[in-house]
Amino acid sequence: xxxxxxxxxxxxxxxxxxxxxxxxxxxxxxxxxxxxxxxxxxxxxxxxxxxxxxxxxxxxxxxxxxxxxxxxxxxxxxxxxxxxxxxxxxxxxxxxxxxxxxxxxxxxxxxxxxxxxxxxxxxxxxxxxxxxxxxxxxxxxxxxxxxxxxxxxxxxxxxxxxxxxxxxxxxxxxxxxxxxxxxxxxxx
Amino acid sequence: xxxxxxxxxxxxxxxxxxxxxxxxxxxxxxxxxxxxxxxxxxxxxxxxxxxxxxxxxxxxxxxxxxxxxxxxxxxxxxxxxxxxxxxxxxxxxxxxxxxxxxxxxxxxxxxxxxxxxxxxxxxxxxxxxxxxxxxxxxxxxxxxxxxxxxxxxxxxxxxxxxxxxxxxxxxxxxxxxxxxxxxxxxxx
Numbered sequence: 001x002x003x004x005x006x007x008x009x010x011x012x013x014x015x016x017x018x019x020x021x022x023x024x025x026x027x028x029x030x031x032x033x034x035x036x037x038x039x040x041x042x043x044x045x046x047x048x049x050x051x052x053x054x055x056x057x058x059x060x061x062x063x064x065x066x067x068x069x070x071x072x073x074x075x076x077x078x079x080x081x082x083x084x085x086x087x088x089x090x091x092x093x094x095x096x097x098x099x100x101x102x103x104x105x106x107x108x109x110x111x112x113x114x115x116x117x118x119x120x121x122x123x124x125x126x127x128x129x130x131x132x133x134x135x136x137x138x139x140x141x142x143x144x145x146x147x148x149x150x151x152x153x154x155x156x157x158x159x160x161x162x163x164x165x166x167x168x169x170x171x172x173x174x175x176x177x178x179x180x181x182x183x184x185x186x187x188x
Numbered sequence: 189x190x191x192x193x194x195x196x197x198x199x200x201x202x203x204x205x206x207x208x209x210x211x212x213x214x215x216x217x218x219x220x221x222x223x224x225x226x227x228x229x230x231x232x233x234x235x236x237x238x239x240x241x242x243x244x245x246x247x248x249x250x251x252x253x254x255x256x257x258x259x260x261x262x263x264x265x266x267x268x269x270x271x272x273x274x275x276x277x278x279x280x281x282x283x284x285x286x287x288x289x290x291x292x293x294x295x296x297x298x299x300x301x302x303x304x305x306x307x308x309x310x311x312x313x314x315x316x317x318x319x320x321x322x323x324x325x326x327x328x329x330x331x332x333x334x335x336x337x338x339x340x341x342x343x344x345x346x347x348x349x350x351x352x353x354x355x356x357x358x359x360x361x362x363x364x365x366x367x368x369x370x371x372x373x374x375x376x
Contacts, residue, residue, distance in 0.1 A: 012321055049326075054335075055340065062280075075302060076263065076265065081269060081334060082333040086276060086333065087273060088272070088274060088276035089276035092249070092280035114263060128201070134199040140238065143268070144241060145242060145245065145273040146273060149277075
């Protein structure tokens with residue numbers, strides 16, 4: 001079983017080390033981890049670099065049986081958009097999608113915090129920002145499409161808090177996803 | 189041809205008015221626009237509201253021939269995550285995906301602005317944030333997965349600047365996408 005390892009770890013200075021750790025954990029569960037920056041010998045050298053990266057990632061997404069996403073908020077109240085794109089992509093293919101976040105706060109609270117101001121309610125009672133745009137209040141970890149896709153796939157979303165210094169290195173949520181994925185496979 | 193109208197307009201106080209405008213423009217091009225908040229008579233009333241919304245949106249995504257996404261940055265340097273999820277979803281199905289943004293600035297510049305600090309380069313010459321995490325420098329409108337998916341689908345990404353007051357109402361980019369979609373259909 002090939003598992004696509006989605007997440008903003010690709011931007012870390014020690015991305016290769018995290019990739020190796022995640023692959024090792026996959027191997028312990030009898031799975032093969034595929035990391036977005038894994039080298040691809042068949043890359044067309046005439047393509048722009050960013051587009052070659054895209055095509056390689058897309059091929060890996062189509063070739064995987066499952067995706068485990070690191071949904072820890074990244075540069076804003078939500079998960080990394082590349083990771084969210086990949087989650088939607090693999091869910092559309094009908095495969096297993098799971099995720100974890102190392103930030104346990106609600107999406108609503110993080111959104112309010114990022115907007116800075118005091119919460120306001122409009123005449124209809126909806127929580128809104130300064131432009132009058134509604135703020136989701138579903139008690140979820142992020143935008144409802146993210147958690148909805150995971151639930152629709154009978155996946156797992158692990159929310160737990162970790163010390164700030166371990167935000168990008170704590171893999172307990174990742175391991176919980178692998179265990180759930182192994183159990184899903186065992187149960188057919 | 190059914191076109192899914194993805195974007196953060198669902199959060200606007202006048203979402204219904206924008207939905208009507210977008211559907212009218214679709215009709216002018218011989219297409220049927222499907223808006224995420226369109227009523228669904230077959231919703232299971234026992235489901236939690238957010239999950240019923242998800243399932244309805246997912247059914248609409250699977251039922252559409254194309255998606256046009258409003259990728260204008262929303263509450264951070266990137267597009268609305270629900271919209272990004274939907275873009276990846278429809279791309280995975282091999283259908284047409286197009287997008288527009290009413291903010292013409294580069295993703296790199298917006299990311300730097302949102303981070304507040306001065307740009308720093310690491311020993312390898314990569315632009316990094318305070319945590320040492322790399323910042324994309326591809327001259328794109330957003331995370332490379334977003335623009336890559338549109339290019340891989342032979343779609344169109346329209347980037348143009350509009351006055352701040354028209355950020356959520358200017359539909360010129362949307363119309364340009366519909367014209368491109370009509371031409372794609374005529375040619376293929």
